[in-house]
Amino acid sequence: MALTTKQVALQSGVSPRLVRHYLNRGLIQSLGSEGRGHSYSAVASLRMQFIRNGLDTGFTLREIARILSLGETSNRKDKQKIAGEALEAIERRMATLDAMQASIRASLQHSSSSGNRKPLRVASAGS
Numbered sequence: 001m002a003l004t005t006k007q008v009a010l011q012s013g014v015s016p017r018l019v020r021h022y023l024n025r026g027l028i029q030s031l032g033s034e035g036r037g038h039s040y041s042a043v044a045s046l047r048m049q050f051i052r053n054g055l056d057t058g059f060t061l062r063e064i065a066r067i068l069s070l071g072e073t074s075n076r077k078d079k080q081k082i083a084g085e086a087l088e089a090i091e092r093r094m095a096t097l098d099a100m101q102a103s104i105r106a107s108l109q110h111s112s113s114s115g116n117r118k119p120l121r122v123a124s125a126g127s
Contacts (some may be wrong), residue, residue, distance in 0.1 A: 002031055002039035012048035017049060027051060027065055058093055 008028075009016040022028050023038065028047045030038035046070060054064040067086045070079055 001042075002034075003042065003045060004039065005037050008040050008045045011045045012050060012052055014052060022048065022051060025061070025065075027061070027068065052111055057090075060090070063089065 003017050004012070005016045009019045012019070019028070019040075020038075023030055028044040028051075030039070030044065031041050050068070051061075051064050052104060054067070055061070059067075063086075066082055070082050070086075073079055073082075
């Protein structure tokens with residue numbers, strides 16, 4: 001079943017304008033034009049969700065486009081390089097988030113046990 005721009009937007013949690021923007025940038029593909037709009041497959045909706053998740057976790061559109069290109073290249077070396085870079089970037093972000101989470105938890109534990117207000121200790125991923 002073909003989806004409209006509005007349906008893709010609703011499923012992805014973005015505006016129809018953003019769907020059209022990503023279509024124009026080549027990040028998603030349409031099945032073609034119908035009347036005043038485009039129709040899309042369910043894959044376009046999934047790609048929109050992937051793009052949104054990537055942006056929400058700090059990836060740039062350029063990085064996301066490179067990751068999405070994994071499905072479009074048949075060159076094994078290119079796929080391995082792109083996937084390796086993406087996985088390293090994800091691991092760095094996860095380490096940073098883990099360090100932030102630990103800092104917040106430590107701050108909560110310290111403040112609830114002592115009643116003191118101390119500044120949040122900012123930990124880096126490497127500490």
